[in-house]
Amino acid sequence: MSTTVTKERTGPGRQRAVPPRTPAGARRRPWISGAPRRALTGGAALVWTALVVVPVYWLVVTSLRSRTDFTTDSPLALPGHPTLDNYKTVLDGDFATYLLNSVVVTVGAVVLTVAAALMASFSIVRYTNSWSRLSFRMYLLGLAIPLQAVIIPVYLLIIRMDMYDSLLAIVLPSAAFALPITVMILVSFLRDIPRSLFEAMIVDGAGDWRMLFSLVAPMARPALMTVAVYDGLQVWNGFLFPLILTQSGDKAVLPLALTLYRGQFGIDVPATMAAVVLSTLPMLAVFLLAKRQLVAGLTAGFSK
Numbered sequence: 001m002s003t004t005v006t007k008e009r010t011g012p013g014r015q016r017a018v019p020p021r022t023p024a025g026a027r028r029r030p031w032i033s034g035a036p037r038r039a040l041t042g043g044a045a046l047v048w049t050a051l052v053v054v055p056v057y058w059l060v061v062t063s064l065r066s067r068t069d070f071t072t073d074s075p076l077a078l079p080g081h082p083t084l085d086n087y088k089t090v091l092d093g094d095f096a097t098y099l100l101n102s103v104v105v106t107v108g109a110v111v112l113t114v115a116a117a118l119m120a121s122f123s124i125v126r127y128t129n130s131w132s133r134l135s136f137r138m139y140l141l142g143l144a145i146p147l148q149a150v151i152i153p154v155y156l157l158i159i160r161m162d163m164y165d166s167l168l169a170i171v172l173p174s175a176a177f178a179l180p181i182t183v184m185i186l187v188s189f190l191r192d193i194p195r196s197l198f199e200a201m202i203v204d205g206a207g208d209w210r211m212l213f214s215l216v217a218p219m220a221r222p223a224l225m226t227v228a229v230y231d232g233l234q235v236w237n238g239f240l241f242p243l244i245l246t247q248s249g250d251k252a253v254l255p256l257a258l259t260l261y262r263g264q265f266g267i268d269v270p271a272t273m274a275a276v277v278l279s280t281l282p283m284l285a286v287f288l289l290a291k292r293q294l295v296a297g298l299t300a301g302f303s304k
Helices: 037-065 069-073 085-092 096-128 130-142 148-158 168-190 195-203 208-219 221-236 242-245 254-265 269-289 291-297
Strands: 006-011 014-018
Touching: 037 269, 069 269, 085 096, 085 269, 096 130, 096 148, 096 168, 096 208, 096 221, 096 254, 130 168, 148 168, 148 242, 168 221, 168 242, 195 208, 208 254, 221 269, 242 254, 254 269, 269 291
Parallel strands: none
Antiparallel strands: 006 014
16 A cells, blocks of 8 residues: 655755654554564463462362371472361351351341432432532541551541440441442442432422332442442451450451461461451352342443
């Protein structure tokens, strides 16, 4: 294909060659294309997969070793004599108590967070006045406050409220710090609901509570499931609040209990890894059950 070089006058009797201009809609070719680009992309994906899979593989394999095999076998080799004694040791202890505490704290914090965030988001989207905009900015301001910076005021507040060393002392701060990100996600989702639906319900005589439960909650189900799984994962893996706000063994949750297992079993790493594997199974089951709703919530609005 031939290219045309235009000439531009720069003065009397002088002309200067001007390179052809690239059309506005034309795309520039990538600096790496073809087979090298595919090889580079595939290699990066392979490295990322190895970084994710290898630690999980080591975790599961180590939990199936005996203490003797753990010190003699190669770390990534399959166990020569796989055993479930580590899981039996963990289950015979207080693992059920720690699991129940984690479930109570996670469910309580998630229900409280999602209920409060749904009502706050509905109010922000429904009433577009200065107060709703100010409240939304205050929620966004909460994203800039790190948890570690306010742990001492939270500790003093829990002491003054006489809730220290209780599961409620973990539930309330966990819900409070999960509220800003939850409100931000729900507000972004609720703004996509057509205003005509709200106006139609107002014509039918519906109030705010009826619109909230009959219109907003059903249409926001994917977003609610998304924030519930996200918040639940954060609360389930939370360590700082249980460490600072509780001290009794019967109030320990799983992340904190893993440190107790390390002290209880000494250098019994396989038993500790077995406790870690058991502690991940509930959230893994929740993720698999809510996978479809979670993907729908994360991709909502991309096709608009």
